[in-house]
Amino acid sequence: MADNLIKIDRVSKTYERGEMQIPVLSELSLDIARGEFLALMGPSGSGKTTLLNLIGGLDKPTSGAITVGSERIDQLSQSALAKWRSRNVGFVFQFYNLLPVLTAQKNVELPLLLTSLSGSERRKRALAALAIVGLSDRAGHRPNELSGGQEQRVAIARAIVSDPTLLVCDEPTGDLDRATADEILDLLRLLNSEHGKTIVMVTHDPKAADHANHSLHLDKGKLVSEDAAA
Amino acid sequence: MKYLGLIWAALYRKPIRSVLTFASIFVAFLLFGMLQSVSVAFSQGPEFTGVDRLVVAPKYSIIDDIPLSYRNRIASIAGVEKIAHQSWFGGTYKDPGNFFPRWPVPPREFLEVYSEYALPDEQKQAFINTRTGAIVGKSVADQYGMKVGDKVTLIPDIWQNKDNGPWEFDLVGIFQTPDEEFEGQMFMNYDYFDEYRAFGNGGVGTFVVRISEPDRAAEIAQQIDGMFANSNDETKTSTEKAYNQMFAKQMGDIGFIMTSILSAVFFTILLLTGNTMSQAIRERIPELAILKTLGFSNLSVLLIVLAEAMLISLVAALPGLGLAGLALPAIGQVSPFLGGAELSSIVIVQGIALSLLLGLIAGAPPAIKAMRLNIVDALGEH
Incomplete structure (x- = not known):
């Protein structure tokens, strides 16, 4: 029996826009094993980013249960959910979302501000994370002094600096050229295989999905197919 | 204190705007320090005069x-x-x-x-x-x-x-x-x-x-x-x-007119500055959404934004008050009626409190907005 890290049980999500109800996910159930590298694919509006947000604790389902590890995250309060995210999840976005006024090292340190670590310990860990993504020599650079690929590496370093179990990546290569995208995907794969991170990645790009262990296809809020990849 | 670097760094986001905001607050509190000191001078008798x-x-x-x-x-x-x-x-x-x-x-x-x-x-x-x-x-x-x-x-x-x-x-x-x-x-x-x-x-x-x-x-x-x-x-x-x-008090009537005019200038500067500070923070809503994504609580985000607004206000107000303290004796030399005006500790305390209040008022609306912002919506807009 697989060791499931994430258990999604009959989850529905409906957004309200004024008086209009917009169903995005419908009675979706899914188990994701610990150590998995899963790609979520599907057309725009299929609900893949919504599912990713639910898994990462950025949003709550309208109904159903989401269990990550032993925690029912759909039942946590907003403040408890924030604390849970800081300890258990690393986020990687398409547009990197680094703070432009901070250096790479300071950006990576951000999640550690929520811990009781000393300044020197935070710095040490940030530099270690930057070393993992191959950017030790760019620690003092601001985002506008980095290439897109380097910015995404900094974002990945920020995602892993607090050693979370789970990485959620929303189109991490969507803003990069093919070669840089492959480097980023190789890095994610390394984090999965060597560092044991469970990764859930949303992508439109079939070549990106090929780097994952499995791909799931969504359409209109439902799972429609599953592919075994690499 | 560990957030100080994060708060301070935000001031460098748009340096020119920060400098102009700083200058506005500086001038406002230079005026405040001088006006209040003159007002205190008019309202107080000399210390050694007694009821004897x-x-x-x-x-x-x-x-x-x-x-x-x-x-x-x-x-x-x-x-x-x-x-x-x-x-x-x-x-x-x-x-x-x-x-x-x-x-x-x-x-x-x-x-x-x-x-x-x-x-x-x-x-x-x-x-x-x-x-x-x-x-x-x-x-x-x-x-x-x-x-x-x-x-x-x-x-x-x-x-x-x-x-x-x-x-x-x-x-x-x-x-x-x-x-x-x-x-x-x-x-x-x-x-x-x-x-x-x-x-x-x-x-x-x-x-x-x-x-x-x-x-x-x-x-x-x-x-x-x-x-x-x-x-x-x-x-x-x-x-x-x-x-x-x-x-x-008879001189104070002139002082009252002067105080009224300069007070109007002071509050106009404060309103403009407050508006600029609010706008600066509103522009950073996506960044604040990232902080929340990383696990910063609603309260933390609220306090960070407020601290930032109060910091810039305080950092600009202090040299303004300081210059007022240096300028008053010089003005007293020129105008004997203002000879007794000096920057007292009460005026300094009032100035510091007012600068923090300015930061609080200017920072409160965007801070509350940041606290309440929905991460998914904010990231979606980015």
């Missing part, structure tokens, strides 16, 4: 005179220890811009009543014994390069003399006071003034009475005014402190 001195003034207007003959009648009241008088001279010393109050006084009595006016004994005696004698405060002597033995010539404006010419006095002493503010004056021998003036002889501006029992101040004041009730020259007696405040 009463001022007997004309009841209806300070430009009226009181007969000198009242002196003996006032002195006869039980509890009155010493009595002196002083009159406003006006006049011009070399240039109309060289303003310092000049008062004809009876030297011996005046120095007895104002025992805190210190000058060497021989100068004191010279003032008492020299008919044309005059003394000036050290600050006046320093400012105009006067020294004992000089002739001080004054061009009259109110008090013409019998020769319709300038008044000439012999400078026989230079006095010092515990509060330098009171050194900006000149005193001349009243007998000479009264004898030589072309009109108004036998009148004085006010009597100053030293009483032996301060607890009886109100009773003695009542007795004095009662003594002259229904005469042609009724009096109004008050403590020296109250009289000084009343006198200053």
Whole structure:
């Protein structure tokens, strides 16, 4: 029996826009094993980013249960959910979302501000994370002094600096050229295989999905197919 | 404190805007420091004036005179220890811009009543014994390069003399006071003034009475005014402190107009600055959403935004207040009426509190918005 890290049980999500109800996910159930590298694919509006947000604790389902590890995250309060995210999840976005006024090292340190670590310990860990993504020599650079690929590496370093179990990546290569995208995907794969991170990645790009262990296809809020990849 | 770097770094996001915001707040608090200090100066009497001195003034207007003959009648009241008088001279010393109050006084009595006016004994005696004698405060002597033995010539404006010419006095002493503010004056021998003036002889501006029992101040004041009730020259007696405040209040009317205008400027700057600060924070909503994504709580985000707004406000206000503290003495040199204005600790505390309040008010709307923002919506807009 697989060791499931994430258990999604009959989850529905409906957004309200004024008086209009917009169903995005419908009675979706899914188990994701610990150590998995899963790609979520599907057309725009299929609900893949919504599912990713639910898994990462950025949003709550309208109904159903989401269990990550032993925690029912759909039942946590907003403040408890924030604390849970800081300890258990690393986020990687398409547009990197680094703070432009901070250096790479300071950006990576951000999640550690929520811990009781000393300044020197935070710095040490940030530099270690930057070393993992191959950017030790760019620690003092601001985002506008980095290439897109380097910015995404900094974002990945920020995602892993607090050693979370789970990485959620929303189109991490969507803003990069093919070669840089492959480097980023190789890095994610390394984090999965060597560092044991469970990764859930949303992508439109079939070549990106090929780097994952499995791909799931969504359409209109439902799972429609599953592919075994690499 | 660990968030300080994050908060501080935000100020570098748009350096030019930060500098302009900083400059606006700096100017606003420079104005605040000066206005408040002037206001405090107008509203407070000198510290060493106590209720042991009463001022007997004309009841209806300070430009009226009181007969000198009242002196003996006032002195006869039980509890009155010493009595002196002083009159406003006006006049011009070399240039109309060289303003310092000049008062004809009876030297011996005046120095007895104002025992805190210190000058060497021989100068004191010279003032008492020299008919044309005059003394000036050290600050006046320093400012105009006067020294004992000089002739001080004054061009009259109110008090013409019998020769319709300038008044000439012999400078026989230079006095010092515990509060330098009171050194900006000149005193001349009243007998000479009264004898030589072309009109108004036998009148004085006010009597100053030293009483032996301060607890009886109100009773003695009542007795004095009662003594002259229904005469042609009724009096109004008050403590020296109250009289000084009343006198200053007349200047205060000018101060009020100045304060009103500058206050309007101050608050306009504050409103514009507040708006700029709010806008700067609104532009960073996506960044704040990232902080929340990483696990910063709603409260943390609220406090970070508020701290940022309050920090810039405080950091700009402090040098503004500091410059006000440096500028006030210089202004006091130019305008003797503002000679007592200084940046007191209460004004500094008020300024700091106001700057934090500005930051709080400017930062509160975007901070609350940041606290309430939905991460998914905010990231979706990015």
